[in-house]
Amino acid sequence: MSGGGGGAQQAAHSLAFRVMRLCRPTLHVDTAPLKFDPCDILFGEDLFDDPIAASHLPRLLSSQSNTSISDPSDLSYRSRFLLHHPTDSLGFPGLLVLPQAFGAIYLGETFCSYISINNSSNFEVRDVIIKAEIQTERQRIVLLDTSKTPVESIRAGGRYDFIVEHDVKELGAHTLVCTALYSDGDSERKYLPQFFKFIVSNPLSVRTKVRNVKETTFLEACIENHTKSNLYMDQVEFEPAQHWSVTALKTADHSLEHSLLMGETFKEPVLIRSGGGIYNYLYELKFSSPHSTQVKVEGSNVLGKLQITWRTNLGEPGRLQTQHIVGNPITRKEIELDAEEIPPFIILDKPFLVSLNLINLTERVLGPFEVWLSESDLLDEKAVMVNGLQTMTLGEVAAFSSMKFELNLIATKHGIQKISGITVFDTVEKKTYNSLLELEIYVDSQ
Known part of the structure; x- marks a missing residue:
């Protein structure tokens, strides 16, 4: 492919650049009408x-x-x-066709080009300094520079060939700039610039959804193919941020079938068809350690990023890395209340004990505490009440420690009932913790 140069001045040059993009050939399709027997x-x-x-x-x-x-x-x-x-x-005669133009160039691919500088004059040119670089809106990247080792000479009708490569990491307009500084037959020093412009497009789009279910975060990634070629996903892996662990979720029949047929060493690529084909990936994220939830996350809740590698129909590779995927804001808990033991049989109008565990999730000492059942819940339902003193006093709880205690309760209605409205009050910080725990019990009438 020839490129733009210096207008009328370019005609006086002995040298000219020719550029051919190096990529996998395409299958030749026979355009003859339908054949018959x-x-x-x-x-x-x-x-x-x-x-x-x-x-x-x-x-x-x-x-x-x-x-x-x-x-x-x-x-x-x-x-x-x-x-x-x-x-x-x-309609496939078995022939392969080399690229006739730059074609579509996508983000994540490797742009490889075969460049030939031809001497079309009748005399030899000497001391040729060749430079090739890629210019984008943000930067300029040098691909070849022979300033320190110039080409000694290019004979009349001869050429000098070289290959350059560039990993495409930016979208938009790109310019391959090829320049030559040489001495012509009259020993006059001349400068030849030529420009080859092309556009880099996005091969795919990634849409994500984040859902929180208690202590588990689910990340759904939808990948859509925007190219005119099928894409075979070799790898779509989620790299979790610090304090997170990830598990890729797959259907049971899919994972079992492929583990038996392919084994663990080979993963069959996932096909995403051209022109808008989509494929969904699902990941389960959890905190990597019990104390990770206590780590204060400054700013956004960064979950991690996706690493995507693919190949086209004839094996042309591509690779992309998404930006950091941000989840829902972390609601940092200070205390947590767990049920340790509930009696297996609860009789109507007879007291029973529920063993609870109060956990301090902070790095400081909390308490003393007061524990009671909120009055609103007692007035609404009156199914389970405190038997005895309505307020229980607990001592201090050390950092990342817990304290076990028992509530003496009595059920006033039979059947399936709820124990709710357990309220914990920090007497030092004057902070109330509501709705920490809800339990269901079965109350027998006898």
């Missing part, structure tokens, strides 16, 4: 309705095949539309 015309489908005619079919086919055999080199009009082999109907 002469037997399809000579023998109709109703031939099988007549048993006598059908019995002569093998002889007719053998005679027709003998007469239809032609020289493969015969390029006559008649031979062009005949099926010489069953695969001819596919």
Whole structure:
């Protein structure tokens, strides 16, 4: 491919750059009309309705095949539309086509180009300094610079070839700038710039959804293919941020089938079809250690990022890394209340003990505490009440420690009932913790 230069001044130059993009070839598609077998015309489908005619079919086919055999080199009009082999109907003659232009260039690919600088004059040029670089809106990247080791000479009608590579990491307009500084036949020093412009597009889009279920975070990633070629996902892995652990969730039949057929060393790539094909990935994230929830996250809740690698139909590789994926804000807990033991049998109007555990999730000492059942819940339901003193006093709880205690309760209604409204009050910080725990119990009438 030739590029833009210096207008009329370029015609006076002895040298010129020619650029060809190096990428995997494409399959050549035969544009000839649909080919046919002469037997399809000579023998109709109703031939099988007549048993006598059908019995002569093998002889007719053998005679027709003998007469239809032609020289493969015969390029006559008649031979062009005949099926010489069953695969001819596919329209793929088995030829590969090299790229005729830059084509579509996508983010994450490796741009590889074969550059030839030709001497079209009748005399030799000497001391050629060649420079090739990629210019984007943000930066300029040097791909080749022979300033320290110039090309000694390029003879008349000769050329100098080289290959450059660049990992495409930016979207938008790119310019491949090729320059040559040389001495012509009159020993005059000349400067030749040429520019080759192309656009880098996004091959795919990644949409994410984050859902929190108690202490577990679920991340759904939807990948959509925007290219004109099928993409085969070799790897779509989520790299969690600090304090997070991740598990990729798959359907049970899918993971079992592939583990048996492919083993653990080989993963079959996932096909995402061209022109808007999509595929969804689901990840389960949890805090990597019990104390990770206590780590104060400054700013946003960063979950991690996706590493995506793929190949096209003929194996052209690509790789992308998403930006940090941010989850829902972390609601930092200071205390937690767990049920340690509940009696298996609870009788109506008879006291019972519930063993609870108060956990301090902070780095400081909390308490003393007061514990009671909120009055609103008692007035609404009155199914489970405190038996005895309405307020229980607890001592201090050290950092990252816990304290066990028992509530003396009594049930006033039989059946399935709820123990709710347990309130914990910090008498030092004057802070109330509501709705820490809800329990369901079954109350027997006898």
